[in-house]
Amino acid sequence: MKKIVVLTGAGVSAESGVPTFRDANGLWEGHDIMDVATPEGFARNPDLVQQFYNQRRASLRTVEPNDAHHYIKKLEDHFEVVVITQNVDDLHERAQSSNIIHLHGELRKIKSTIDPDFIEYWEDDVQTGDLCPKGGQLRPHVVWFGEDVPMIEPAAMECAGADIVIIIGTSMQVYPAASLYQFAPPNAPVYYIDPKASTNMAGLPADRITAINDKATIGMAALYDQLVKDYK
């Protein structure tokens, strides 16, 4: 069975109603990203940051996976599939993809500010004063700018074993996530689905990349049919 690695960003969830980041002039739901997605922002105003993620967590309950998430799951009927997502939503999980790596954390989980081993699902709002068993303040399980990306190594190893790479709905501006495709073997084709997709990618000859300038749902439906036909 051929192995497909699917790298997703905010655009795969856009048609579910989850806003992307950089399409809104650097604002995330009205906030400067540096206020709500950096350790410095959290230190300055922890209540604002907790409320911000509480709202994001609550709004997850109002959205559903779209056809792009469903087609990614359906690829498993024909291929070994690993999803590596920059998204903190749980829409790949709800579409029942089997192998998912979250590079930037998960909104539905919290972690301790003092105990790196304490990461748990958390359904309610998180408030200042909610502590882990060792007494550390709880915070969203989200990788903020300037923080380590612990899942990058397993993600790179998955890419190194890919026969086919699909990139969907990411502006490819945030590293190290944006360099992951470079770990794929030199003969693996790369398909990039995004209304702004281009074949101009560092370290890759343009003829290895197929840019599909469409929305995720439409692009993924067409690519699904093509891959099943080509690799039957």
Ligand code: APR
């Ligand atoms: N289908 C596919 N792609 C879409 C759609 C759609 N319906 N709508 C928008 N897009 C594309 C945009 O063209 C853009 O290229 O989604 C991309 C979204 O880019 P960003 O907002 O930069 O999101 P992403 O690349 O996932 O951001 C990476 O930045 O803020 C951090 O940690 C955060 O994981 C995030 C990271």
